[in-house]
Amino acid sequence: MAEQATQSERAQIIDQLLEAEQQRFADTHPKSQSLWGEGRKNYLYGGPSHWMRRWAGGFPIYVDSAKGAEVQDVDGRTYTDFCLGDTGGMCGHAPEAVTEAALAQLKRGTTTMLPTEDSIWVGQELAHRFGMPYWTLTTSATDANRGAIRYCRMVTGRQKVLVFSGCYHGGVEEAHVEIRDGKVGLRNMIHPNGVDHSKVSHVVEFNDREALAEALESGEIACVLMEPMMTNFGMIPVAPGFNEFVREKTRETGTILIIDETHTMSSGTGGFTKTHGLEPDIFVAGKAIAGGIPAGIFGISEELAQRIWQEVPHVNPKKRQSAHLGIGGTLAGNALTVATMKAVLSNILTDENFDKMIANAERLAKSARKLIEKNNLPWHVTQVGARAEIMFSPQPPRNGADVIATRQGDLEVLLHAFYMNEGILVTPFHTMFLMCPATTAEQVDKHTEVFAKFISLLQENGVV
Structure with a gap:
């Protein structure tokens, strides 16, 4: 584990880590990158909706198919999807x-x-x-x-x-x-x-x-x-x-x-x-x-x-x-x-399905909290119903001012890029996870493994 960096060093390290993750993403998503280049010729902001450009890889994945809680892209890669279309897919894909x-x-x-x-x-x-x-x-x-x-x-x-x-x-x-x-x-x-x-x-x-x-x-x-x-x-x-x-x-x-x-x-x-x-x-x-x-x-x-x-x-x-x-x-x-x-x-959206969705959100939140506590990190997890979020601040915010004062946007972007490379999609605007009826405990546990790897990456480079 590297010695923890100063604030200025930390920002530089995060930038370097993000650059490496975006290069890893480009190397493994050649078809999506090519399609993004084509899309920029005809769409005002590259895609059919300007929201589609906001993923952390530098360009979005282009989807081939989506089923249940998984998405497959045109490069043949499969993702566990906790974004679910920023809630639009809360029923699961193609139910x-x-x-x-x-x-x-x-x-x-x-x-x-x-x-x-x-x-x-x-x-x-x-x-x-x-x-x-x-x-x-x-x-x-x-x-x-x-x-x-x-x-x-x-x-x-x-x-x-x-x-x-x-x-x-x-x-x-x-x-x-x-x-x-x-x-x-x-x-x-x-x-x-x-x-x-x-x-x-x-x-x-x-x-x-x-x-x-x-x-x-x-x-x-x-x-x-x-x-x-x-x-x-x-x-x-x-x-x-x-x-x-x-x-x-x-x-x-x-x-x-x-x-x-x-x-x-x-x-x-x-x-x-x-x-x-x-x-x-x-x-x-x-x-x-x-x-x-x-x-x-x-x-x-x-x-x-x-x-x-x-x-x-x-x-x-x-x-x-x-x-x-x-x-x-x-x-x-x-x-x-x-x-x-x-x-x-x-x-x-039945009582039975909500019971499963909420149980999986609780499972994800509990596992993430254990990792945060084990590694003595100043982060927290909020979970309500079938939704959970990891935030890089010690306590839940009381209001928007608290979010502005404590938010670590560069760390969020790095996490999003790292997650995509590890086969996980989360809401690209912040680190929020949503469960659908098709989400499994095994998919939640995959997130726990990837979150542990992300923490290790930060520790090895002195970010935390």
């Missing part, structure tokens, strides 16, 4: 129930801008599972959040959306913010685009009761848009009683509470909301809800629905209905999405 439902519906038509009989079952199941009586389907959680925000502004007459610093709620403009020098600024890596975010957003630190109460008492906030615990800036646990405090203060100030469970839906069949008895006005989810077919959902409470109907009444069959609400999309709630959503809710 049989979704595949069969999709194929059957493809033969009967994918989209007509008309409802199908399956939609009745889906609506009833959503109400039963998540506790909201009225639902709207969208093509993504981003669209669901946008629609929810528009409803909130419509019924409150207020403009601002309160979010927590470091949050992520898809492509929602109002959520592209964090606290910078005590003011509203754009969150990490989002480029300015001419919008004055201070006019549409108010941002406070997560778990900060005083700042939240002060903001809501101003009477300017239409809604609070939040995760019940933060998952996209590193996993930030919610402080005891904070969710209940948010609910109390939003009710006192006439502010609508939106809980976005796109990630935390991995807590169980009813999401974090059902598991912990929360009471949102609007419940949002997406990504995995239709087994990887693009889809989002938002459910609305009885009380809020009555307020919305006062603004825009129920259908009057004697009048032509125009697009009063300003949300939606031609493909929202299409027959293919509804069919696959039914398959997911009835056959995949």
Whole structure:
């Protein structure tokens, strides 16, 4: 084991180790590298989505196939997948129930801008599972959040959306913010685009009761848009009683509470909301809800629905209905999405499968903690439901400011590159692991072996 390096030496060593891992990646992925070069000729940022460029190898792997909890690339390499499409693949890749439902519906038509009989079952199941009586389907959680925000502004007459610093709620403009020098600024890596975010957003630190109460008492906030615990800036646990405090203060100030469970839906069949008895006005989810077919959902409470109907009444069959609400999309709630959503809710995201997923997340977290303790490392592991995360700081962060102050981004990138070379995929934006029904204990144990090798690499080079 090498003597531990100074801070400046450490940064240089990590850079050198990353360069070596990226070279190892290039040497073993010639076809992916060639395809990446071709893709850059026709795509604005190299791939069909600019998110695809953010993997740590220097270029992304190009996927040949994916099944269960494994991905195979065009270079013939197989990976254990704990990223699962950053939650979009939480049902596992190509689950049989979704595949069969999709194929059957493809033969009967994918989209007509008309409802199908399956939609009745889906609506009833959503109400039963998540506790909201009225639902709207969208093509993504981003669209669901946008629609929810528009409803909130419509019924409150207020403009601002309160979010927590470091949050992520898809492509929602109002959520592209964090606290910078005590003011509203754009969150990490989002480029300015001419919008004055201070006019549409108010941002406070997560778990900060005083700042939240002060903001809501101003009477300017239409809604609070939040995760019940933060998952996209590193996993930030919610402080005891904070969710209940948010609910109390939003009710006192006439502010609508939106809980976005796109990630935390991995807590169980009813999401974090059902598991912990929360009471949102609007419940949002997406990504995995239709087994990887693009889809989002938002459910609305009885009380809020009555307020919305006062603004825009129920259908009057004697009048032509125009697009009063300003949300939606031609493909929202299409027959293919509804069919696959039914398959997911009835056959995949079940209590039995969540029990397996959560057990594997607990197994991964426990094994990682043992390695951290054995090697006396100043790191920690957070696990909630079927999701876990390793963070390179001694204690779980309380808020976004803690993440900014303690995050070791260079070490995260090195870990991601090393993991890919060892046949493991994790969320490329931070070190978060997600289980699907097909994840096995053996795959979790493979991660433990690779994590031990990563620790040894750092020790041999004096990084830790």
